[in-house]
Amino acid sequence: xxxxxxxxxxxxxxxxxxxxxxxxxxxxxxxxxxxxxxxxxxxxxxxxxxxx
Amino acid sequence: xxxxxxxxxxxxxxxxxxxxxxxxxxxxxxxxxxxxxxxxxxxxxxxxxxxxxxxxxxxxxxxxxxxxxxxxxxxxxxxxxxxxxxxxxxxxxxxxxxxxxxxxxxxxxxxxxxxxxxxxxxxxxxxxxxxxxxxxxxxxxxxxxxxxxxxxxxxxxxxxxxxxxxxxxxxxxxxxxxxxxxxxxxxxxxxxxxxxxxxxxxxxxxxxxxxxxxxxxxxxxxxxxxxxxxxxxxxxxxxxxxxxxxxxxxxxxxxxxxxxxxxxxxxxxxxxxxxxxxxxxxxxxxxxxxxxxxxxxxxxxxxxxxxxxxxxxxxxxxxxxxxxxxxxxxxxxxxxxxxxxxxxxxxxxxxxxxxxxxxxxxxxxxxxxxxxxxxxxxxxxxxxxxxxxxxxxxxxxxxxxxxxxxxxxxxxxxxxxxxxxxxxxxxxxxxxxxxxxxxxxxxxxxxxxxxxxxxxxxxxxxxxxxxxxxxxxxxxxxxxxxxxxxxxxxxxxxxxxxxxxxxxxxxxxxxxxxxxxxxxxxxxxxxxxxxxxxxxxxxxxxxxxxxxxxxxxxxxxxxxxxxxxxxxxxxxxxxxxxxxxxxxxxxxxxxxxxxxxxxxxxxxxxxxxxxxxxxxxxxxxxxxxxxxxxxxxxxxxxxxxxxxxxxxxxxxxxxxxxxxxxxxxxxxx
Numbered sequence: 001x002x003x004x005x006x007x008x009x010x011x012x013x014x015x016x017x018x019x020x021x022x023x024x025x026x027x028x029x030x031x032x033x034x035x036x037x038x039x040x041x042x043x044x045x046x047x048x049x050x051x052x
Numbered sequence: 053x054x055x056x057x058x059x060x061x062x063x064x065x066x067x068x069x070x071x072x073x074x075x076x077x078x079x080x081x082x083x084x085x086x087x088x089x090x091x092x093x094x095x096x097x098x099x100x101x102x103x104x105x106x107x108x109x110x111x112x113x114x115x116x117x118x119x120x121x122x123x124x125x126x127x128x129x130x131x132x133x134x135x136x137x138x139x140x141x142x143x144x145x146x147x148x149x150x151x152x153x154x155x156x157x158x159x160x161x162x163x164x165x166x167x168x169x170x171x172x173x174x175x176x177x178x179x180x181x182x183x184x185x186x187x188x189x190x191x192x193x194x195x196x197x198x199x200x201x202x203x204x205x206x207x208x209x210x211x212x213x214x215x216x217x218x219x220x221x222x223x224x225x226x227x228x229x230x231x232x233x234x235x236x237x238x239x240x241x242x243x244x245x246x247x248x249x250x251x252x253x254x255x256x257x258x259x260x261x262x263x264x265x266x267x268x269x270x271x272x273x274x275x276x277x278x279x280x281x282x283x284x285x286x287x288x289x290x291x292x293x294x295x296x297x298x299x300x301x302x303x304x305x306x307x308x309x310x311x312x313x314x315x316x317x318x319x320x321x322x323x324x325x326x327x328x329x330x331x332x333x334x335x336x337x338x339x340x341x342x343x344x345x346x347x348x349x350x351x352x353x354x355x356x357x358x359x360x361x362x363x364x365x366x367x368x369x370x371x372x373x374x375x376x377x378x379x380x381x382x383x384x385x386x387x388x389x390x391x392x393x394x395x396x397x398x399x400x401x402x403x404x405x406x407x408x409x410x411x412x413x414x415x416x417x418x419x420x421x422x423x424x425x426x427x428x429x430x431x432x433x434x435x436x437x438x439x440x441x442x443x444x445x446x447x448x449x450x451x452x453x454x455x456x457x458x459x460x461x462x463x464x465x466x467x468x469x470x471x472x473x474x475x476x477x478x479x480x481x482x483x484x485x486x487x488x489x490x491x492x493x494x495x496x497x498x499x500x501x502x503x504x505x506x507x508x509x510x511x512x513x514x515x516x517x518x519x520x521x522x523x524x525x526x527x528x529x530x531x532x533x534x535x536x537x538x539x540x541x542x543x544x545x546x547x548x549x550x551x552x553x554x555x556x557x558x559x560x561x562x563x564x565x566x567x568x569x570x571x572x573x574x575x576x577x578x579x580x581x582x583x584x585x586x587x588x589x590x591x592x593x594x595x596x597x598x599x600x601x602x603x604x605x606x607x608x609x610x611x612x613x614x615x616x617x618x619x620x621x622x623x624x625x626x627x628x629x630x631x632x633x634x635x636x637x638x639x640x641x642x643x644x645x646x647x648x649x650x651x652x653x654x655x656x657x658x659x660x661x662x663x664x665x666x667x668x669x670x671x672x673x674x675x676x677x678x679x680x681x682x683x684x685x686x687x688x689x690x691x692x693x694x695x696x697x698x699x700x701x702x703x704x705x706x707x708x709x710x711x712x713x714x715x716x717x718x719x720x721x
Contacts (some may be wrong), residue, residue: 001388003377008391008394016576019572023577
C-alpha cells in the first residue's frame with residue numbers, strides 16, 4: 001500500500017461520513033423532488049435556516 | 053430593531069407564490085394550478101431585514117371547511133401577524149373580495165395588492181384605486197407580480213401601515229337583518245372574544261355562519277348559544293335565506309356595489325375566450341382522457357425514445373471514458389487492486405450508473421413543467437374527476453397523484469389539502485403506485501436491455517400498470533376499508549398561459565441539482581457499503597469470487613422469496629433491498645454486484661434475466677414498498693407507525709402477488 005492508497009481510502013471514508021451526515025440532516029428531502037413541499041418539510045425537520 | 057411579520061393571504065391561483073418570490077427574492081415553485089402551496093412558507097422581504105412575509109395556502113374564505121382554510125385561519129388568529137398583505141386577482145375582483153371582507157374583520161393592519169393589473173388593462177378595464185382604497189378603508193396598491201411592477205410601492209405601503217398601526221377603516225359593510233344579528237351577537241360574546249384575542253365582529257360573523265370550532269374556542273354557555281340561535285332564526289326569517297347564504301349575500305351585495313362604483317369592466321379577456329375554445333376540445337366528455345393519454349405517450353416517446361435516451365447515452369459514454377482514464381491512471385501508478393476496485397468497480401460504476409439517467413429525468417420534467425404551467429394539468433384533474441369518483445376518490449386527489457409521478461414524499465404531504473379524512477387516507481395509500489422519478493433509471497435500464505425497440509411503450513405500460521393497480525385497489529377499498537362518498541370537487545380552471553422560460557428552467561435545474569445531490573450522497577453511501585460487503589467475507593478477507601462475500605450470504609437468505617417470481621439470484625434480491633433507501637440504488641447495486649461498466653450493464657443483465665423475468669422484476673419494482681423517505685412521510689401524515697408499517701407490508705405483498713401473476717401468465721404464452 002502506497003501513500004496514494006491511503007489518501008484515496010481516507011478521502012472515500014471522509015466523503016462517506018459527509019454523505020451520511022448530510023442525509024441525517026436532510027431526512028425529509030432525499031427524494032430528488034426539488035419541490036416546495038419537500039424542501040419545506042426538510043427545512044422544518046433539519047432546522048436548515050437557509051431553506052426557510 | 054422590531055421584527056414585522058406579514059401574512060400573505062389570497063385566493064388560490066391569484067399569484068401569491070409569484071408575489072412571495074418577488075417580495076423575498078426566493079425561487080419557490082410556481083404553478084398555473086390551484087393548490088400549489090400546501091403549507092406556509094416564510095421569507096425575509098428584500099431590502100427590509102426587519103420584515104418577514106409568510107405565504108399562506110390559497111383560500112376562498114375564513115370558514116374552516118378545508119385544511120388550507122384551517123391553516124390560514126389558525127395562523128391569522130393564533131399567531132397574530134403584524135400585518136396582512138391581501139393579494140387580489142384584479143381579473144376576478146368580485147370573488148377575491150369575498151375573502152378581503154373577512155380579512156378586514158380581523159382588525160389587523162392590512163394592504164390590498166391588486167394583482168394582474170397588466171392583464172386587466174389589456175382587456176380595457178380600469179379601477180379607481182383611490183376610491184377603492186377609500187371605500188374599503190385600507191391602502192390598495194395595483195401590481196403585476198409576474199412583471200415585478202408595483203412591488204416596491206407595495207412593500208413600502210405595507211411597512212408604513214404596520215409602523216403607523218393603521219387598522220382597516222371599515223368593518224361594517226352590512227345593513228338590515230344581518231346587521232342587527234351581527235351586532236346582537238357581537239355584544240353578547242364581547243368578553244369571550246376579548247379573552248380569546250379575536251375581534252368580536254369577526255367571531256360574531258363566524259358564529260352566525262354556524263362555525264362550530266369558533267363556538268368551542270369561545271367557550272360559550274348553553275344560554276348564550278341559545279340566544280345566538282335565536283338571532284340566527286330571526287335573521288333567516290327576515291332575509292329568507294339560510295345562515296351561510298345570508299352572510300354570503302350580505303358580503304356580495306356590498307362587493308357588487310363597491311365594484312359598480314370603482315371598476316370599469318373591459319371586454320372578456322382574449323385569454324379567457326381562447327381558453328374556452330381550447331377546453332371544448334381538451335376537456336371533451338369522450339375525447340378528454342384519450343387526448344391526455346396521447347399527450348403523455350408523446351412525452352414518453354420524446355423522453356425515453358428520442359431526446360432523453362440520446363442525451364443519457366451521451367453522458368453515459370462520457371462517464372465511461374472518465375472511468376477508463378481513472379482506471380488506467382490508477383493501474384499505471386500501481387495502486388492496490390482492492391483500492392482500484394473500490395474506485396472503479398464501486399464508486400464509478402455505482403454512482404455513474406445512476407448519474408447517467410439524469411438527462412431523462414430533466415427532459416421528463418421539462419415536459420411536465422410545460423403541461424403544468426400552461427394550465428393543462430388543472431384540466432386533467434377536472435377530466436379525471438369522473439374516473440376518480442368511480443374508485444371512490446374526488447378529482448382533488450389527482451393533485452397528490454400527479455405530484456407522485458415526481459416524488460412520493462411531497463405527494464403524500466400534499467394529501468393534507470383533502471378535507472375528508474377518508475379521501476386523505478385512501479390517497480396516501482394509492483399515491484405510491486404512481487411511478488416516481490426515482491424509478492425511471494430502473495425502467496429505462498431494463499427497457500433498453502430487453503426491449504430496445506419498444507422502450508417508450510414499455511415505459512408507458514409501466515406507468516399505466518401503476519395507475520391501473522391504484523384503480524383496482526381503490527375499487528376494493530371503496531367497498532371495504534373506506535366506505536362512504538368522496539367530497540365534491542370544485543376547482544377553478546386557470547386560463548391557458550404560455551409557460552415562462554424561467555419557471556421551466558428553474559424546475560429543470562431543481563431536478564438536476566437534486567438528482568446530483570442524491571447520487572453523491574445516498575447512492576454514494578449505499579454503493580460504498582455494497583462494495584464493501586461484496587468484496588470481503590465474514591473474516592474480512594478479500595474474496596476472489598463475490599459469491600463467497602458477506603453480501604452473498606445475506607442475499608442468499610432472501611433470494612428464495614423471489615424465486616417464484618423468476619429472479620432468485622442473490623444479487624437481485626440485494627438490489628431490491630437497497631432500493632428501499634432510494635429506488636435508484638437498485639441500478640447502482642446491480643452495477644457494483646455484476647462488476648461491469650456502465651455501457652455493458654444492459655448486456656450483463658441478460659445473464660441474470662430473461663425478458664419474462666425482466667417484466668416480472670419491473671412489476672415488482674413498480675409496486676413494492678416506497679423508499680424510506682416516503683414511508684417516513686406516510687408515518688407523519690397518518691400519525692401512526694403501525695399504519696405506515698402496514699402500508700409497507702401491503703404494498704410489498706401486493707407487488708409480490710402481481711409479479712408472480714404476471715410472470716406465470718406470460719410464461720403460458
